[in-house]
Amino acid sequence: MNAVETSGLGKRYGGTWALRDCTLAIPAGHVVALAGPNGAGKSTLLHLTVGLAKQSTGAISVLGNAAGSLPALDRVAFMDQDAALYSGLSVADMLRMGRSMNRRWDQARARDRLAELDIPLTRRIGRLSGGQHAQVALTLALARRPDLLVLDEPMSSLDPLARHEFKSALMTAVAQDGLSVIFSSHIVSDLERVCDYLVVLAGGRVQVAGQTEDLLAGHHVLVGPTAQADQVAATLPVVRDRRATAQTHLLIRATGQTLATPPGWRKEPVGLEELVLAYLREPDAFALPGPRTSDATKEATFS
Numbered sequence: 001m002n003a004v005e006t007s008g009l010g011k012r013y014g015g016t017w018a019l020r021d022c023t024l025a026i027p028a029g030h031v032v033a034l035a036g037p038n039g040a041g042k043s044t045l046l047h048l049t050v051g052l053a054k055q056s057t058g059a060i061s062v063l064g065n066a067a068g069s070l071p072a073l074d075r076v077a078f079m080d081q082d083a084a085l086y087s088g089l090s091v092a093d094m095l096r097m098g099r100s101m102n103r104r105w106d107q108a109r110a111r112d113r114l115a116e117l118d119i120p121l122t123r124r125i126g127r128l129s130g131g132q133h134a135q136v137a138l139t140l141a142l143a144r145r146p147d148l149l150v151l152d153e154p155m156s157s158l159d160p161l162a163r164h165e166f167k168s169a170l171m172t173a174v175a176q177d178g179l180s181v182i183f184s185s186h187i188v189s190d191l192e193r194v195c196d197y198l199v200v201l202a203g204g205r206v207q208v209a210g211q212t213e214d215l216l217a218g219h220h221v222l223v224g225p226t227a228q229a230d231q232v233a234a235t236l237p238v239v240r241d242r243r244a245t246a247q248t249h250l251l252i253r254a255t256g257q258t259l260a261t262p263p264g265w266r267k268e269p270v271g272l273e274e275l276v277l278a279y280l281r282e283p284d285a286f287a288l289p290g291p292r293t294s295d296a297t298k299e300a301t302f303s
């Protein structure tokens with residue numbers, strides 16, 4: 001079962017394509033990070049997923065049902081960028097409201113979670129700290145007992161400590177409930193240790209998609225003398241070419257063939273942050289699905 005499946009999905013606002021040619025099959029049971037710069041189309045894809053927007057072209061299904069249909073909506077919870085809660089209401093009021101609006105509501109779970117976090121039920125939403133506000137929004141989303149939790153920039157306004165606590169809370173919920181999660185972020189360090197599936201969007205198109213394990217295994221860095229860099233880079237699918245006077249770092253996408261490390265060069269594994277940053281800096285490079293070798297194989301010089 002796929003958590004989200006799209007085929008030729010596109011969304012146009014007036015003459016602008018916010019998202020286009022988006023074909024993805026994200027299996028259920030993953031924590032999926034949706035990364036990309038401002039305006040890449042992340043919110044658009046998430047809004048299509050939770051039925052807040054309707055596509056202009058193509059198709060999207062969520063847990064096997066058309067996105068936006070009742071069976072899909074019933075199993076999805078959404079928390080957006082500003083996690084809009086009513087500032088004049090208390091935490092208990094928000095719980096009551098959630099309970100009255102949702103069939104699958106788990107009141108005991110929500111209360112336990114807030115007690116663990118030391119967030120008083122009587123506290124007004126407007127008086128919560130940024131971190132507590134995000135935790136209450138997450139609690140309300142989890143109380144719906146979703147099979148898919150969709151989070152749009154959930155940590156953007158949090159300080160590093162609150163960000164860390166939010167990530168831990170998310171990981172605990174995933175471990176306890178076995179739900180699928182998709183969250184967007186333009187902060188690359190948010191992705192490490194949290195996601196096990198990655199989608200990178202750039203300019204409204206899918207640039208990279210796949211399990212992080214596969215993506216990391218499918219790339220490596222070659223480090224060697226700059227004097228030989230042109231010669232080595234010419235024979236390999238180079239995603240990013242970073243040169244200094246003496247040494248060059250080439251981020252290489254594996255081709256399926258095992259290639260020998262050139263003499264005088266060493267091969268290093270790549271980290272997720274480095275991988276994502278390399279693709280973000282090279283908007284024409286693609287990896288999975290449908291790697292476009294001619295685009296990915298390019299020479300570029302960066303300082």
Ligand SMILES: Nc1ncnc2c1ncn2[C@@H]1O[C@H](COP(=O)(O)OP(=O)(O)OP(=O)(O)O)[C@@H](O)[C@H]1O
Pocket residue numbers: 013016017018019036037038039040041042043044045186
């Ligand atoms: N309701 C809308 N009306 C018109 N244009 C829109 C609308 N929503 C999004 N867009 C445009 O679509 C493109 C993608 O926007 P989107 O919000 O999906 O990007 P994003 O990756 O979530 O960006 P950010 O990180 O800044 O939130 C942008 O060019 C944006 O201006």
